[in-house]
Amino acid sequence: MCSKYSVSSLRIGFVYDAVYPWEKGGAQKRIRELATRLAEDHEVHLFGMKYWEGPDRMKKDGIVYHGVCEPYELYTDGRRSIAQAIKFAAALTKPLLRENLDVVDCQQFPYFPVFTSKAHELVRQSELVVTWYEVWDDYWYDYLGPVGLGGKAVERATLKLGNTVIPISDYIADDLAKLGKTENVHVVENGVDYDALQEIPAADADWDIVYVGRLSEHKRVEHLLQAVDIISSRRGSDLNVCIVGDGPERDDLERQARDYGVDDQVEFLGFVEADEDVIANIKAAKMFVLPSIREGFPNTILESNACGVPSIVVDHPENGSTAVVDDGVTGFVVDPTPEAIADRVEEILADPNLQEQLSDGAREYGQAHDWSNIVTELEEVYLNTLN
Known part of the structure; x- marks a missing residue:
């Protein structure tokens, strides 16, 4: 027919x-x-x-x-x-x-x-x-x-x-x-537009961690702030953390950053108009952390993959981002706690070979998409x- x-x-x-x-x-x-x-x-x-x-x-x-x-x-x-x-x-x-x-x-x-x-x-x-x-x-x-x-x-x-x-x-x-x-x-x-992303230069920054997304309750950005506090206490040195995005939780999160004593380590960029600037900040980071417990298929993780930036997401029954991260290959899937996030962040920061391995895996995944x-x-x- x-x-x-x-x-x-x-x-x-x-x-x-x-x-x-x-x-x-x-x-x-x-x-x-x-x-x-x-x-x-x-x-x-x-x-x-x-x-x-x-x-x-x-x-x-x-x-x-x-x-x-x-x-x-x-x-x-x-x-x-x-x-x-x-x-x-x-x-x-x-x-x-x-x-x-x-x-x-x-x-x-x-x-x-x-x-x-x-x-x-x-x-x-x-x-x-x-x-x-x-x-x-x-x-x-x-x-x-x-x-x-x-x-x-x-x-x-x-x-x-x-x-x-x-x-x-x-x-x-x-x-x-x-x-x-x-x-x-x-x-x-x-x-992702893989080739176009390769042409965007990294921002003039040296972020250890980047987060991109709406600042709303289910995103659990406060867990990232707590993880930063844990890591800096263990390492005895500060981290450079970039949070891109805006939303109803922003004021509370900035207050929590002050309460945890990490406000000097975390920079809230707010809403960033140009996509190229968002990508540039992702490229300037060693890893992307998304503590959210509810996601579908986050474009931000795919974009991070295409940039060779590994991701850390949390294991939760309502979190579809676990399907976008190949655990141990393109990043890590961890328990939904600040301690678990902190452990994996430290592991990546302490091992340049692991960083390179995850970066290669992430880039390959991004190119396939x-x-x-x-x-x-x-x-x-x-x-x-x-x-």
Whole structure:
């Protein structure tokens, strides 16, 4: 049987409220990188909040951007805004249904837009694909208390909408299987622009440790501060630690750094606008430490890998970053305690041969995840879904 679709004939729509580069995060960057490369051979649309001046619809770098509503605040009191998600999903309806698309790739978060995207599948006969970043399940109760029951129900309902689901790691695919989703599940991991990263020079700094990410509670940056205190006490010398990022915990973390007596060893750079500057600081470090207990597939670890910088992450049932670190090869997976983090940091600092070995392993892993490889995998998923 002849296929209706070929690799050069697809009309693809990405749906996500936050749009890169106005909002910077793993999902935003993933969509931007994939859309830019897919636009070389396909007609690609991106539906999000309107962060730009001028017409609601514009074409840039081969991508047709649709600004469906004004940019509402994503977070309220440090948590993703439910009201914002509902407003975006409602505003998305008309702009999305106007377009004749073959595939609608809607991101799992913040759930409600997936329902709107399902309407496009039903009305315009497209195929809905849901890209899945994290499975929360019982974590909803930790996040929202008793109200978490509603969040859990919405997550379960969302999972039933897309026939095809794309988890961004095997770890997340396993979590989806626990919820009963095992058919038409195709893992497509995150990627990096490997060659471009090699061209960025290191910052004029000598960091022992770098952290990059949002400063929120589940990131457990306070464990990194405690680990720095432990290490400096053992070594009798100071460390140079760089923390890149901002968020609701920043003031508390700076206060904790003072309380632990490590504020002279830790520099909070805050939000860094240019991606090149973030990469430059990663390159200037001996290792990347991510104490977070909740992650999907962190781009920051992949970028560190591509830069030859090994990573330390923590072993936790809800932490997908353990799937991105090959323990003992590209970095280490440790117990979620400041003491365990401190032990591995010291081990790496004390052994230049180990540093070199981990650096080589990390770089090889990063190169294997170049976006060109990831885009090829994604195209295959789209075609299989359509055909």
